[in-house]
Amino acid sequence: MKGAVASGHPLTARAAVEMLSLGGNAFDAAVSAGFASIVTEPTLTSLGGGGFLLAHIEKQKQDILFDFFVNTPGLNKEDNFKPVMEPVEIKFPQCTQTFHTGFASAAVPGMLKGLLHIHKRLCTLPLKTGLAPALSYLEEGVEVSKLQGYILSLLEPIFRSTDYGKKIYTINGRYVKEHDRLFNPLLKNFFHGIAAGSSDIYSGETARKFIEEMKAHHGMITRDDLEAYEVVERKPLYIKYRDREIITNPHPSSGGIMLAFGLHLLENVKLSTLSHNSEEFLITLIELMKKMDSFKPMKNGNSITYPFAGSTTSPLIESFIKNTFISTQGTTHISIIDEEGNAASITTSNGSGSGCFIPDTGIMLNNMMGEDDLHPDGFFASSPNRRVSSMMIPAMVMKDGKVDFVLGSGGSKRIKTAILQVLINTIDFHCPLREAIEKSRIHLDDGVVQAEHGIPRETIESLGRHYEVNGWNQKNMYFGGVHCVDKKMDGWGDSRRGGSFLACK
Numbered sequence: 001m002k003g004a005v006a007s008g009h010p011l012t013a014r015a016a017v018e019m020l021s022l023g024g025n026a027f028d029a030a031v032s033a034g035f036a037s038i039v040t041e042p043t044l045t046s047l048g049g050g051g052f053l054l055a056h057i058e059k060q061k062q063d064i065l066f067d068f069f070v071n072t073p074g075l076n077k078e079d080n081f082k083p084v085m086e087p088v089e090i091k092f093p094q095c096t097q098t099f100h101t102g103f104a105s106a107a108v109p110g111m112l113k114g115l116l117h118i119h120k121r122l123c124t125l126p127l128k129t130g131l132a133p134a135l136s137y138l139e140e141g142v143e144v145s146k147l148q149g150y151i152l153s154l155l156e157p158i159f160r161s162t163d164y165g166k167k168i169y170t171i172n173g174r175y176v177k178e179h180d181r182l183f184n185p186l187l188k189n190f191f192h193g194i195a196a197g198s199s200d201i202y203s204g205e206t207a208r209k210f211i212e213e214m215k216a217h218h219g220m221i222t223r224d225d226l227e228a229y230e231v232v233e234r235k236p237l238y239i240k241y242r243d244r245e246i247i248t249n250p251h252p253s254s255g256g257i258m259l260a261f262g263l264h265l266l267e268n269v270k271l272s273t274l275s276h277n278s279e280e281f282l283i284t285l286i287e288l289m290k291k292m293d294s295f296k297p298m299k300n301g302n303s304i305t306y307p308f309a310g311s312t313t314s315p316l317i318e319s320f321i322k323n324t325f326i327s328t329q330g331t332t333h334i335s336i337i338d339e340e341g342n343a344a345s346i347t348t349s350n351g352s353g354s355g356c357f358i359p360d361t362g363i364m365l366n367n368m369m370g371e372d373d374l375h376p377d378g379f380f381a382s383s384p385n386r387r388v389s390s391m392m393i394p395a396m397v398m399k400d401g402k403v404d405f406v407l408g409s410g411g412s413k414r415i416k417t418a419i420l421q422v423l424i425n426t427i428d429f430h431c432p433l434r435e436a437i438e439k440s441r442i443h444l445d446d447g448v449v450q451a452e453h454g455i456p457r458e459t460i461e462s463l464g465r466h467y468e469v470n471g472w473n474q475k476n477m478y479f480g481g482v483h484c485v486d487k488k489m490d491g492w493g494d495s496r497r498g499g500s501f502l503a504c505k
Contacts, residue, residue, distance in 0.1 A: 002504040003338035006483035006491040007033060008410070009040040010500040011142065013493070015133035016336055019125060020504040026336045027055060027122035030344035032130040033334045034115050035191070037348065039137045042182070043151040043159075044332040044350065044410060047190075047201070048358060048365040050110035051331070051348030052249055053118055054236060054394040056403050058341035063247055065234040065394075066121075067387065068114020070107035070368045073220035074384040075228055083220050083380060085370045088157050090352065099352045100370025100379075101158050103219030106354045107368040107388055108229050112194075112201060117231040128195045135195065138188035141181035147477065147498030149178030161355035164362070187362030201358055202226045209359040217356070220369070220380075228385050237306060239263055242427050244404065248395040251305070255391040257297040258416050260306045262288055263423070271428040277455050279462045282442060286467060289417060289444035331392060331415075332497070333408035335485045345394035347408045371412065391415050397423070403487055405433065410497060411480030417443050418480025433484050434492040437499075441479045452479050 003026060005016040015036035016029035024032075030053060037045050045051070050069040057064070083104035090097050119127055144152065152159060152169070159169050168184050169176050176182065193199025201210060203226070211223050237250040241263045249256035265288055274281040297304040331349025354367040368388050369379065382388075393415055394408040405426070409418045418441060425436035440454030449469045451460050460471045472478075481497025493499020 001339060001489040003029060003336060004485045004489040004491050004501070004503040005029060005033065005334065005336045006485045006493045006499060006501045007037065007334040008044065008332040008481060008483060008493065008497050008499060009037065009145065009148075010502075011040045011133070011137055012037045012334065013500040013502040016334065017502045017504045018133055019130060020338060022125060022129065024123070024125045024130075025340065026338040026342040026344045027118060028125045028130060029336045029338070030334060030346050031115050031119045031123055032133055033336070034346055034348060035131055035134040036137060037332055037334065038111075039134050039184075039187070040142050041148065041332050042184075042364070043148055043155060043353070045111070045348040046350035046353070046364050046366065047112045047361075048106070048109045048354075048363045049348060049350035049368070050107075050366070051114065051346065052253070052390070052392055052394050053114070053344060053346040054247065054249070054396060055118075055122060056247070056341075056343040056396055057122070063236050063396075065236045065249060066114060066118055067232040067234055067253075068110035068117065069253070069390050069392070070110055070366060070388050071225065071229055072382045072384050072386045072388060073106070073108050073222065073225050073369070075222050075224040077220065077222050077384070081218060083218065083369075085367075085379070090154050099158065099367065101161065101352070101355045101367050103214055103217035103354065103356050103365070105367035105370035106219060106221060106356065106365040108221055108225045109201070109366060110229060110231065111348060113229060114231050131191060131195045135188070135191055138184065138191055141183045144176055144178050144180045144182060145498050146178050149176075151477070152176055155352060158353050158355040162357060164357045165355060165364070168362070184362040186360060190361045190363065201361065201363065202229060206358070206361060213359050219356075225385065232387070239306065241267065241423070243399065244427055245398040246395055246423070247398060248393050249390070252387045253390040253392065254297050255393040255416055257304060257306060258292055258295060258391075259393055259395075259419060261295050261297070261308070262292050262416065262420050264306075264308060265291060266424075271424060276425075276429055277440065277459060279459050282455070282459065282463060283466065285421070285442055286444055286449055286463075292416065293444060331410040331412065333394070333410055333481065333483045335406040335408060335483050335491065337403065337406055337485050337487060337489065341403065341487075343396055343403045343406045345396055345406045345408050347392040347394040347410070349392065349410065393419050395419060397427075405484055405486035407482055407484040409480040409482040409494070411477070414443050414478065414480045417441070418482050422482045422484070433486060433490060437482050437484060437492050437494050440475075443479060450478070452476070
């Protein structure tokens with residue numbers, strides 16, 4: 001096997017496999033799949049957003065976290081008006097969430113610079129080769145999958161909020177739906193420019209039009225923001241759990257340290273003695289999620305480091321043990337491994353999208369300044385030119401110094417709980433990857449336990465004596481989408497998010 005990939009769309013996975021078949025490494029595959037995902041998964045990622053790639057370079061025994069997430073905007077901004085975002089209510093099947101959109105919701109994008117930086121640093125194939133799958137998809141159009149159709153239906157108020165959005169997401173006078181074919185002519189031209197080395201959103205004529213549009217709509221991004229943006233290479237966070245070491249996203253992101261905290265609380269809990277999806281097990285998870293929600297690693301600009309000092313976590317550990325039964329007896333992602341042992345875990349996001357496009361590019365901007373979980377001190381409280389703290393957790397699990405498996409998830413604030421539950425399923429309960437990923441999940445949201453379809457009714461009724469519980473009648477992308485591959489070139493793409501797995505022989 002030359003390698004394996006798990007991703008959120010079959011065409012995204014196919015792009016990666018094509019690079020592996022041409023002799024490319026895991027990073028060629030990741031960059032190509034990253035560009036492809038922008039075309040195949042437009043509701044989840046964009047060149048107007050950002051993300052992270054965690055790389056394990058086997059020959060050098062080196063791990064690097066490439067941070068190309070978004071920056072806070074407003075550097076050297078001339079006017080002093082207070083930005084106003086546009087609230088939009090998005091109705092999931094069994095809950096409603098408010099998203100904040102418009103030009104003021106956009107942070108400084110990093111996706112384009114990130115993918116180009118990684119290509120220059122780690123890839124072996126020409127950039128034109130890596131872009132070829134995405135360009136073919138843009139030329140032929142991409143059929144709207146069941147998942148993309150569902151997300152598009154949720155996000156219709158956002159995706160049809162501008163003239164260009166209406167143009168590309170309206171077919172024969174109606175909004176797009178499953179099985180329609182999407183075309184984005186401006187994005188196709190922009191991608192051809194990337195291949196030719198001429199397309200750029202950070203300088204030149206495109207940047208000038210970009211900033212003019214920002215000013216016209218009272219957005220926060222300035223020319224200085226674009227010029228100042230840089231991709232950062234970081235040392236990953238290393239977390240000890242059972243007999244494994246988990247490598248993931250470090251400060252200034254908060255997702256990795258929150259995962260570390262959750263695993264730290266579980267270290268002395270013998271989960272394997274409990275029955276999966278039992279009342280005892282689920283109460284353990286719920287109480288754990290309570291403590292994770294109360295853990296604020298980035299509050300007031302101060303970061304907490306791992307390993308944790310006793311004074312940092314001791315009170316929370318005592319409270320966790322006291323309130324569980326244990327004391328008496330509980331955005332899109334791509335994972336790749338190649339035959340040389342290199343591994344890439346890349347998580348990218350455009351939030352829910354701002355609904356606003358960079359002029360003449362077909363690129364929808366992110367709405368990261370409007371995601372409340374990314375701004376614990378309040379919207380626009382941070383100074384300009386700072387990395388927004390992300391919940392994304394691209395991760396690798398190591399055993400005996402080698403990559404055991406690679407994983408990550410989309411899902412905003414549900415990412416940490418989705419990853420946590422899959423890690424528990426694999427490490428504590430020894431489930432095969434497919435089973436570990438597809439098992440029903442829970443999530444604690446504003447004090448309400450969201451219980452996914454598949455958890456026994458009697459267990460949900462028992463939990464209802466202790467908590468407010470909302471039982472779902474279906475699996476849903478709300479609970480994240482964990483895509484995973486392992487060292488045996490096996491893997492699984494989460495069905496909640498249209499997941500796909502392919503191996504390259």
